[in-house]
Amino acid sequence: MTPSEIEDKAEEIFDALGRSFRLRGSSLSARVRKAGRLLPRHLRRDLKYMCDAQELAANPRLAKLVDMKRIERTHRNALRWLADVDPGARARDLLWESAWRIGLVILVVGGGLITVLAWRGLI
Template sequence: MVHTIDQQVAEIRGLLETRLRVRGHSLAVQVRKAGRALPRAVRRDLAYMVQSADLVKNPKLARMVDPSHAQRAHRNAVAYLNTINPRERRITAAVNVVASIALVLLVTGAVVLYVLVQRGFV
C-alpha cells in the first residue's frame, strides 16, 4: 500500500504541475498554492491524500488509511485534473483582462462625455 499511495501522490503532483502550473516541494504545498483553482470536493480529496501520504510513512499508522477511500480520492482528483486545458485557461485569462480594460475605458469615456455635456462643451 505504501507504493500505491506514493505513486498516486506522484501522479497527482505531476498533473498539478502540468495542468495548473502549481509547483511545490510536496503535495500539501501544491494544494495550498492551488487554492480556489480547485473545487471544494477535489481539495477535500487532495487533503485526504496528503494525510494518507503522511500516515503511510509510519508502519503502525499506515493501518489507519482506508485504501478504498484513498483510491476514490485519487480517481476523483485525476478525473478533474485531466479535464483542465492549460491553453484554454490562458486564453480565458487574457480575454478577461482585455474585457476589464475595455470596460474601464468605456466607463471613463462615458464620465468624460457626461462632464463635457454638463459644462456645455458638447
C-alpha cells in the same frame, strides 16, 4: 496497500497538478495549497486527506488507519478531473476577461468625460 503505492499515487497527482495548472512546489500538499480555489472543494478535501495519509503510511502502526478505498477514489477522481483541465483555455479566458474589463473602464470613463464636457457647455 503499502506506503509505496500511496506514494506512487500521490506522485501521479503531483505531476498532473504541475502539468494542468503549472504549479510549483516540493510536495503534493504544497501544490494543493497553491492550487487553492482552482480545485473543486471535494477534490481539495480528498487531496488533503491523501497528504495526511502519506504521513500516516510511513508508520506501520498508523498505516492501518488509512482508508484505502478513499485513496483509490481520490486518485481516480483527481486524475480524471485534472485531465479535463486545459491550461491554454484558462489563459485565453483570463486574457478575454482582462480585455473586457479594460474596455468597460474605457467606456465608463469616456462616458463620464463626455457628460462633464456637456454640462460645462464645451461640446
